[in-house]
Amino acid sequence: MEKSKVRIGVVGLGIWGQMHVAAYRQHASAEIVAVCDINEKIARDTSAKYDIPGFYPDIDQMLESENLDAVSVATPDNHHTEPVIKAARRGLHIMVEKPLAMTVTECREMIEVTKKNNVWLMVDWHNRWNPSFNNAWKAIKNNEIGDISYIYFRLSDTIYVPAKMLPWADKSSVLHFLGSHSIDTICWLTGKKPKSIKSIKKKGMLTGMGINTADMYLCIIDFEDGITAVVENSWTLPQSYPSLIENKCEIIGSKGILMLDPTGHRALAKYSEKTTQGFPNSSLPDLFVTPTVFEKQSGFAVEPMYHFIECVRDGKKPYTSGEDGLLNTIILNAAEESAETGKTVNINY
Numbered sequence: 174m175e176k177s178k179v180r181i182g183v184v185g186l187g188i189w190g191q192m193h194v195a196a197y198r199q200h201a202s203a204e205i206v207a208v209c210d211i212n213e214k215i216a217r218d219t220s221a222k223y224d225i226p227g228f229y230p231d232i233d234q235m236l237e238s239e240n241l242d243a244v245s246v247a248t249p250d251n252h253h254t255e256p257v258i259k260a261a262r263r264g265l266h267i268m269v270e271k272p273l274a275m276t277v278t279e280c281r282e283m284i285e286v287t288k289k290n291n292v293w294l295m296v297d298w299h300n301r302w303n304p305s306f307n308n309a310w311k312a313i314k315n316n317e318i319g320d321i322s323y324i325y326f327r328l329s330d331t332i333y334v335p336a337k338m339l340p341w342a343d344k345s346s347v348l349h350f351l352g353s354h355s356i357d358t359i360c361w362l363t364g365k366k367p368k369s370i371k372s373i374k375k376k377g378m379l380t381g382m383g384i385n386t387a388d389m390y391l392c393i394i395d396f397e398d399g400i401t402a403v404v405e406n407s408w409t410l411p412q413s414y415p416s417l418i419e420n421k422c423e424i425i426g427s428k429g430i431l432m433l434d435p436t437g438h439r440a441l442a443k444y445s446e447k448t449t450q451g452f453p454n455s456s457l458p459d460l461f462v463t464p465t466v467f468e469k470q471s472g473f474a475v476e477p478m479y480h481f482i483e484c485v486r487d488g489k490k491p492y493t494s495g496e497d498g499l500l501n502t503i504i505l506n507a508a509e510e511s512a513e514t515g516k517t518v519n520i521n522y
Contacts, residue, residue: 184260200478283495318430324425500522
């Protein structure tokens with residue numbers, strides 16, 4: 174497909190879905206013509222706020238009523254499959270949030286139907302557009318640090334996320350919400366598939382608040398060529414933590430080391446009466462993921478949306494795929510199995 178304007182609809186209008194809408198509105202080749210959310214008021218309010226002609230409480234209504242080229246799916250983690258399959262069957266290209274699905278079967282179903290209907294299925298692995306990780310990826314490709322032996326990856330959120338930001342936190346887990354990003358980034362950086370995983374999870378803080386999900390996961394991942402990765406994901410950092418997100422990564426090679434601290438950037442530190450309360454008045458505010466500059470949505474998290482639109486417009490294959498999502502879910506499910514059984518799990522693809 175080669176088009177000057179890509180007509181797109183957004184399904185799921187929570188915090189990240191609103192970011193999708195803002196991003197598409199800014200791209201010269203995107204025409205966002207409809208939004209959809211099971212909460213009709215949210216759909217109506219979003220339509221009014223952004224002057225979008227169509228709003229729907231049901232994806233079937235939207236797909237039936239609108240002449241779309243593509244759909245962007247930002248529903249909760251456990252509700253990606255139905256909108257993806259319905260959009261694909263209508264011949265629409267699809268951008269979907271991570272994780273692709275909670276089960277391997279659902280991932281395979283989505284990949285099969287998108288291939289059958291000859292449409293793109295792009296998963297929003299936006300860390301690949303993160304300047305810190307993209308530079309690390311280039312350094313690894315250029316053999317600047319030699320053969321990698323060890324990776325430490327920490328990606329955590331404050332308790333604000335499961336307690337206040339995500340009403341569906343108990344339908345997912347920090348493993349799927351943050352671990353998916355962590356594991357995808359490691360596989361992308363190394364270009365390798367893991368052979369086994371050992372993980373543990375801890376519960377108590379969130380369940381004590383009536384939110385039935387684990388507080389944290391710790392995974393040890395081994396690759397065929399000797400790389401070992403340790404992945405730490407928690408979403409119970411204190412509300413007073415200086416940033417909503419904490420992300421740190423260390424990559425050790427035979428000729429050097431890469432050390433990344435994108436969320437502890439220190440490009441701006443802010444201390445006021447409000448910053449002691451934490452997000453949304455963080456003392457280390459978001460300057461890179463989704464900052465707003467002169468009322469415009471900025472940051473590396475909007476770049477995958479731009480890339481998706483340009484791929485649909487120009488008929489080019491996206492950088493990320495449904496197969497990336499399938500690989501990720503296979504690993505996540507193995508991690509969950511390990512956490513439940515207490516055993517190291519060999520990963521079968």
